[in-house]
Amino acid sequence: MMSQSIRFPTLATVLWPELSHHRSWARHIILATIGVALLTLSAKIKIPFYPVPVTMQTFVVLALGIAYGSKLGASTVLLYLAVGVIGLPVFAGTPEKGMGLVYVMGPTGGYLLGFVIAAATTGYLAEKGWDRKLTLTFAAMLIGNIIIYIPGLIWLANVVGWDKPIFEWGMYPFLLGDLAKIVLAMLLIPATWTIIKKPGIKKSG
Numbered sequence: 001m002m003s004q005s006i007r008f009p010t011l012a013t014v015l016w017p018e019l020s021h022h023r024s025w026a027r028h029i030i031l032a033t034i035g036v037a038l039l040t041l042s043a044k045i046k047i048p049f050y051p052v053p054v055t056m057q058t059f060v061v062l063a064l065g066i067a068y069g070s071k072l073g074a075s076t077v078l079l080y081l082a083v084g085v086i087g088l089p090v091f092a093g094t095p096e097k098g099m100g101l102v103y104v105m106g107p108t109g110g111y112l113l114g115f116v117i118a119a120a121t122t123g124y125l126a127e128k129g130w131d132r133k134l135t136l137t138f139a140a141m142l143i144g145n146i147i148i149y150i151p152g153l154i155w156l157a158n159v160v161g162w163d164k165p166i167f168e169w170g171m172y173p174f175l176l177g178d179l180a181k182i183v184l185a186m187l188l189i190p191a192t193w194t195i196i197k198k199p200g201i202k203k204s205g
Helices: 011-015 021-044 057-068 070-084 101-103 109-125 134-160 166-170 173-195
Strands: none
Touching: 011 057, 011 166, 011 173, 021 070, 021 101, 057 070, 057 134, 057 173, 070 101, 070 109, 101 109, 109 134, 134 166, 134 173, 166 173
């Protein structure tokens, strides 16, 4: 059985290795900035789908976690939330549905919290090698999606009331879209590893 000390490099680590502590900080800032831009774009673009249009934001959240790893992935999503909290229109539906803390404390605030936890989780699973095979990538993305829904639905229920049809409002219409995004990730991420041909592992420490 594989030792818990074995840590797989992420896609970001392989494509852009950390060469020194000084350059590491610059690398993290650049990657986080790219991640925030991707999260913003993914929140704004709606794709026609049944039964409701979907954005690619959950896909980008989970894929960033997988590509960046647990720490940088979660930090990137936190930076995205911080940019939104200070009032920039980076969230889905902004500025029409409010800005800053008003938006974050609204009905969808729990999903934003779930983004952070999910990115950290998929990043951790990628560091265990779950992004190298179709089935494990599917499982990692599925786990990440479930994690997003848990605080999202709880928060939604607290905001609108537990007597409301929470699952009908906050989950059921999005399940087919989420499944499509999971399948897309399952196909793209392991294929990326095949293309770059660097599936080696390194010991942490």
